[in-house]
Structures are given as C-alpha cells and as structure tokens.
Amino acid sequence: MKKFMNTAETMVAESVEGFVRAHEAFVVFGTERKCIRRRDLTSGKVALISGGGAGHEPMHIGFVGQGMLDAACVGHIFTSPTPSQIIAAIEEADTGAGCLLVVKNYDGDLMNFEMAIEMAGDRHSLDMVVVSDDIETSRTGEGRGRRGVAGTLIVEKILGAAAEGGMPLAELKRLGEGLNTRIRSMGVALNGVTVPQTERTTFTLGPDEMEMGVGIHGEPGHARQPFAAADTIIAHLCETITSDIAVTPGMRALLFVNGLGGTPPAELYLAYNGARRFIEERGIPIERSLVGTYVTSLDMQGLSVTLAMLTDEEIALWDAPVATAALRWP
Amino acid sequence: MKKFMNTAETMVAESVEGFVRAHEAFVVFGTERKCIRRRDLTSGKVALISGGGAGHEPMHIGFVGQGMLDAACVGHIFTSPTPSQIIAAIEEADTGAGCLLVVKNYDGDLMNFEMAIEMAGDRHSLDMVVVSDDIETSRTGEGRGRRGVAGTLIVEKILGAAAEGGMPLAELKRLGEGLNTRIRSMGVALNGVTVPQTERTTFTLGPDEMEMGVGIHGEPGHARQPFAAADTIIAHLCETITSDIAVTPGMRALLFVNGLGGTPPAELYLAYNGARRFIEERGIPIERSLVGTYVTSLDMQGLSVTLAMLTDEEIALWDAPVATAALRWP
Numbered sequence: 001m002k003k004f005m006n007t008a009e010t011m012v013a014e015s016v017e018g019f020v021r022a023h024e025a026f027v028v029f030g031t032e033r034k035c036i037r038r039r040d041l042t043s044g045k046v047a048l049i050s051g052g053g054a055g056h057e058p059m060h061i062g063f064v065g066q067g068m069l070d071a072a073c074v075g076h077i078f079t080s081p082t083p084s085q086i087i088a089a090i091e092e093a094d095t096g097a098g099c100l101l102v103v104k105n106y107d108g109d110l111m112n113f114e115m116a117i118e119m120a121g122d123r124h125s126l127d128m129v130v131v132s133d134d135i136e137t138s139r140t141g142e143g144r145g146r147r148g149v150a151g152t153l154i155v156e157k158i159l160g161a162a163a164e165g166g167m168p169l170a171e172l173k174r175l176g177e178g179l180n181t182r183i184r185s186m187g188v189a190l191n192g193v194t195v196p197q198t199e200r201t202t203f204t205l206g207p208d209e210m211e212m213g214v215g216i217h218g219e220p221g222h223a224r225q226p227f228a229a230a231d232t233i234i235a236h237l238c239e240t241i242t243s244d245i246a247v248t249p250g251m252r253a254l255l256f257v258n259g260l261g262g263t264p265p266a267e268l269y270l271a272y273n274g275a276r277r278f279i280e281e282r283g284i285p286i287e288r289s290l291v292g293t294y295v296t297s298l299d300m301q302g303l304s305v306t307l308a309m310l311t312d313e314e315i316a317l318w319d320a321p322v323a324t325a326a327l328r329w330p
Numbered sequence: 331m332k333k334f335m336n337t338a339e340t341m342v343a344e345s346v347e348g349f350v351r352a353h354e355a356f357v358v359f360g361t362e363r364k365c366i367r368r369r370d371l372t373s374g375k376v377a378l379i380s381g382g383g384a385g386h387e388p389m390h391i392g393f394v395g396q397g398m399l400d401a402a403c404v405g406h407i408f409t410s411p412t413p414s415q416i417i418a419a420i421e422e423a424d425t426g427a428g429c430l431l432v433v434k435n436y437d438g439d440l441m442n443f444e445m446a447i448e449m450a451g452d453r454h455s456l457d458m459v460v461v462s463d464d465i466e467t468s469r470t471g472e473g474r475g476r477r478g479v480a481g482t483l484i485v486e487k488i489l490g491a492a493a494e495g496g497m498p499l500a501e502l503k504r505l506g507e508g509l510n511t512r513i514r515s516m517g518v519a520l521n522g523v524t525v526p527q528t529e530r531t532t533f534t535l536g537p538d539e540m541e542m543g544v545g546i547h548g549e550p551g552h553a554r555q556p557f558a559a560a561d562t563i564i565a566h567l568c569e570t571i572t573s574d575i576a577v578t579p580g581m582r583a584l585l586f587v588n589g590l591g592g593t594p595p596a597e598l599y600l601a602y603n604g605a606r607r608f609i610e611e612r613g614i615p616i617e618r619s620l621v622g623t624y625v626t627s628l629d630m631q632g633l634s635v636t637l638a639m640l641t642d643e644e645i646a647l648w649d650a651p652v653a654t655a656a657l658r659w660p
Binding site: 002003004005006007011012014015016017018019021022023054055057058062190191207210227229230231233261262263264265266267268269270271272273274276289290291293296298299301303323328329330 | 332333334335336337341342344345346347348349351352353384385387388392520521537540557559560561563591592593594595596597598599600601602603604606619620621623626628629631633653658659660
C-alpha cells in the first residue's frame with residue numbers, strides 16, 4: 001500500500017486541513033473543525049448540508065460554496081460523520097430558513113443524519129433528501145436498497161442553485177426527491193482499494209480481471225469479469241443504465257463520467273466518448289456533460305457512469321453559477 | 331496493464347474527441363483535427379499556442395479558452411506534435427497580432443515548434459517561450475537541461491491573461507521568459523507507467539520503493555529511495571525547490587501541488603498541507619494555491635510540487651478570469 005500519508009489516524013484531518021487552506025477564499029472550518037462551511041453564508045436562504053465518510057474527495061467538501069452546499073461534514077474513512085458533527089453544521093449554517101440535509105443511502109449515514117434531525121429539530125426547521133442512484137447495489141438485496149454515489153453531485157448542484165434562488169424547504173425536498181428518481185449510476189473497478197486503518201484491500205483483482213458494479217466504498221460488484229476493451233466495458237454500463245431509467249419526452253439528458261480516484265483524465269474522456277456515442281445511438285441526445293474525478297473511492301482505478309434525465313427547470317438550475325473548489329462556472 | 335482504452339493506435343484520438351465533445355462550449359477541432367482551438371477567437375489579440383505529447387491531459391487542451399490558450403496541438407503519447415499540426419494551429423488562431431508559442435523544453439518539441447516557426451514565419455509574426463521548470467532533469471547533464479513540466483500551466487495562465495489584456499508579442503515573450511526563471515518543480519513517483527504502444531513500463535518499482543525526481547514522461551529520477559511518510563517525501567521535494575529558487579523581497583509565492591494521474595485528490599491535499607507548512611516555515615508565505623490533477627504522466631501514481639515567485643503584476647494576471655475546461659475562475 002503506497003499512499004501519500006503520514007499515519008492512518010491523522011490522514012483525514014491532514015487532508016481536510018490542506019483542502020481548507022488551499023480554498024480559503026470559499027470555505028472555513030466550523031467550530032472545533034466539526035464541519036466545513038462557506039466563508040460567507042447568505043441570510044434567509046435554506047441551508048443545504050451534506051456529509052459522509054472520508055475517502056470520496058472532493059465530494060462533499062469540494063461542493064461547499066456559492067450555488068451549492070452551505071456546509072459539509074467529513075467522517076472517518078468510509079464512515080458516516082457523527083450526529084454531533086451534523087448538528088454543528090446545522091447550527092452554523094442555518095440562517096433562519098431551515099436546512100435541507102442531502103444524505104447518501106447508507107445505513108450509517110441515515111442513522112446519524114436522522115439522529116441529528118431528531119436532536120436539533122426543536123430549534124431548526126430540518127428535512128432530508130436521500131440519494132440512491134447506484135443501480136448495482138440494489139441487487140444484493142441487503143439493507144436499504146440502492147446506495148448513493150456520484151449522482152449525489154447532481155442533486156447537490158441542482159438543489160444548491162434552487163436554494164440560492166430562494167426556494168423554500170418543502171419545495172426543495174420535493175425537487176430533490178423527484179430528481180433522485182431520474183438519476184442512475186453504475187461503476188467498474190480495475191483494482192480494489194486498501195483502507196489505510198485496516199491495511200486490508202476491499203477485494204483483490206488479478207491482472208486480467210475487473211469488478212463490474214462496484215460501490216464507492218470498494219463494495220464488490222455483481223460480477224467479476226475478464227478485463228476488456230473500454231467500449232465493451234462502457235457498453236455494459238450504459239446498457240444497464242439506459243434499461244433502468246425512464247426516458248420520457250421533454251426530459252433532457254446529463255451524462256457524467258466520474259473517476260474513482262486512480263484513473264487519469266485521458267481515460268475518463270475516452271470513456272465519456274464511448275458512453276456518449278452509446279447513449280445517443282439509443283436515441284437519447286446528451287445535452288449536458290461532466291467528466292472528471294469528483295466522487296472517489298480512495299485511489300481506486302475505476303470509473304462510474306451517471307445518467308440524469310432532467311426537466312427544463314432542472315437544466316437551468318444545473319447551468320446556474322456555482323463557485324466551489326471542485327465545480328465552478330459559468 | 332489495465333487502462334480504459336480500446337487500441338493503442340486509437341487511444342489518443344478517442345480521448346481527445348471525448349474531450350472536445352464534453353467541452354464544446356469552449357473548444358472546437360481545427361481543420362482535419364490537427365489542433366484544438368477556442369470556439370470564439372478574439373480578433374486583434376496575440377494568439378497563445380501550445381502543445382506537446384499526449385499522456386499529460388488535461389494539459390494543454392484543457393487550458394484552451396478565454397484567458398489562457400487560443401489553440402493547442404496533441405501529439406502521440408509522449409511525442410511532440412508535428413510541424414504540420416503546429417502550423418495549422420498558427421493559421422487558425424492568428425487574428426493579425428501574431429502568435430506566441432509556449433514550448434516545454436524537450437528536444438522533440440523544440441525541433442518541431444522551431445520548424446513550424448521557420449515554415450510559417452513569412453506569413454505570421456511568431457515567437458516562442460521555452461518552459462524549463464523541472465529541477466531534477468537538469469542533473470542528468472543530457473540534452474537541453476531542465477525540462478518543462480507542471481510549471482507550464484502557470485506560464486500559460488499568466489501569459490493568457492496578459493494576451494487577453496492586449497499585451498503585444500514582444501512584451502509577452504519577455505514576460506514569459508522572466509516568469510520561467512522564477513518557477514521550480516520537482517516530482518516523485520510511487521510506480522512507473524506503462525506506455526500503451528510499447529506495453530513497456532518506463533521503470534519498475536518494488537512495493538517499498540519510490541522514484542524521486544521523475545519527469546512527466548516517466549523519465550527515472552535521480553534516486554530510487556525507500557518509500558516514506560508523506561512529510562518526509564514532501565520535505566525532500568520542498569527543500570530541493572526552496573534551495574534552488576531565488577527569494578527576493580516583494581515577490582509573492584504561488585504553490586501548486588499537481589497529481590501525475592493516479593493519485594486521488596485527498597492525497598494531493600494532504601501533500602499540499604505538508605508542502606505549505608514546510609515552505610512557510612522557511613519564511614515564504616504562500617499567497618496563491620492550486621491543487622489538482624493538471625499535468626499528468628498517463629496513470630502514474632505520484633505528484634509534483636511547483637513553487638513560483640511572482641510579481642504583483644503576475645499575481646493580478648494569475649487572478650484574472652479564465653474559462654477553460656480545466657481551469658475556471660473567478
């Protein structure tokens with residue numbers, strides 16, 4: 001296991017400190033470093049808060065800033081932030097209009113975010129949107145069904161723009177829940193990852209194998225397959241995704257090819273090229289695109305493909321200005 | 331060798347096509363796909379052109395757009411673009427004020443860019459800035475001395491802003507040459523890379539080894555060392571860099587930690603944190619920062635540290651708006 005780190009115990013804290021120092025124009029630490037929040041909060045808007053285990057950077061801290069999240073909490077590697085962290089984020093970010101918490105569908109995250117809502121709900125208006133875009137993790141039949149993966153970025157971007165525009169809490173929740181039904185992701189890994197604390201690999205692949213349908217915590221997928229050409233891999237991912245998503249007239253497609261940590265930009269663009277061709281040949285024109293390393297699984301060599309079918313309003317919210325460490329436009 | 335690719339022959343073309351399709355708001359292919367250029371050229375400004383071998387993405391194509399490059403040429407992997415490609419870029423990008431070519435200091439690149447200048451110089455005002463920020467490659471004593479690596483991004487950003495502001499060709503060249511004397515980079519690799527065409531690794535490292543001082547083509551560095559804690563690695567890089575750069579009063583420091591392709595954001599931020607602390611303890615306050623995967627060596631697990639000492643004017647040019655696929659602000 002060769003990683004740029006000092007000790008497994010201090011790895012997350014050192015990395016997050018580096019992040020905050022590098023992006024001090026956007027973000028500051030909250031009290032006792034329990035969360036990262038925007039340097040300048042906007043009074044009277046609903047605060048959008050997210051969080052999750054470390055090891056997925058730049059998600060979520062890289063999405064804190066104008067037009068996206070107000071605060072984010074980072075847990076230990078692949079471990080939910082604590083209720084105390086989430087409550088700290090709520091207390092710092094709520095400027096009076098309440099908070100919407102964006103939570104990825106994992107038992108640990110749900111438990112801690114729900115507990116925070118219960119504990120802080122008497123002093124703050126709070127609600128939650130659960131993201132569950134990962135097709136493959138539904139197949140195992142365990143736990144709460146589909147997990148939240150790269151599609152979370154899309155939910156956070158669109159909700160962030162809507163919150164910036166003054167949308168109230170109940171409407172934001174409806175928007176988020178509607179969105180979540182129209183986003184699908186699937187991932188593939190060329191190697192397993194080593195978790196620093198345990199020094200164990202999540203799974204081990206031979207030189208000619210790949211793992212189809214992996215999650216972002218190195219959860220094994222539904223099938224170990226022989227390593228293949230990019231077009232073959234991409235066809236399998238896109239076929240599964242397009243078979244599972246409802247394509248209704250008037251909906252507009254956003255294609256997001258995400259690197260899982262160890263895959264360079266050139267390979268992601270090649271994969272995007274194949275995915276776009278495949279999906280457009282199925283009669284779904286791609287109107288918005290994102291390619292890059294945004295939702296990682298430590299240093300996993302792999303990628304995920306996400307397709308979102310969006311309304312005109314959601315496309316406009318996607319296009320709205322955003323100023324965070326990881327996403328910035330126009 | 332597990333990479334997302336179809337064939338070694340088509341890899342670069344497919345990846346670049348994906349890049350152009352993903353960023354069609356910024357860029358288009360030039361005639362016969364010989365170069366990538368801005369969708370909208372600005373008439374009457376000096377055109378800034380760069381290029382180099384593939385395998386370093388997002389450099390340089392990711393830097394094409396408002397406030398940075400006007401066009402970029404992509405060669406085969408780790409191979410200079412041809413004079414014919416460079417001439418095509420000159421012909422498409424020159425709107426009357428001439429072109430400045432930014433070239434990394436490698437024999438192949440210099441030869442082809444010089445040849446293009448010779449061949450197109452009767453029809454266009456052309457000049458060249460050579461970037462040579464890599465400390466380590468000077469030690470080998472071969473070729474033309476220091477190579478150009480991640481510091482090229484800084485030169486292209488600052489010259490791009492100056493060109494956008496109307497700076498004439500001769501002044502841009504002076505600005506670029508001045509800058510180049512005040513930028514130093516050094517890299518480290520935790521593994522060698524496999525070049526797809528040859529299926530050969532550039533060098534092979536054991537599980538407890540690292541290569542100190544690597545170039546971006548997988549050139550071996552000056553020393554194979556036992557793998558160490560991040561702070562030890564970073565201290566070595568930063569010690570070498572700060573010993574080699576002139577720190578003069580009034581100059582302001584930009585610190586750039588760059589991923590070489592296979593290193594995830596969390597590790598880069600951790601390295602940045604250590605580098606910033608080390609350099610600031612040497613009495614050099616960091617005023618601007620960049621952390622991310624911008625100048626790669628295929629899927630190499632590794633990183634480079636770049637320090638630039640900038641004038642107030644250069645800092646203002648660094649801060650000026652930029653709208654490219656890879657760099658975008660304010």
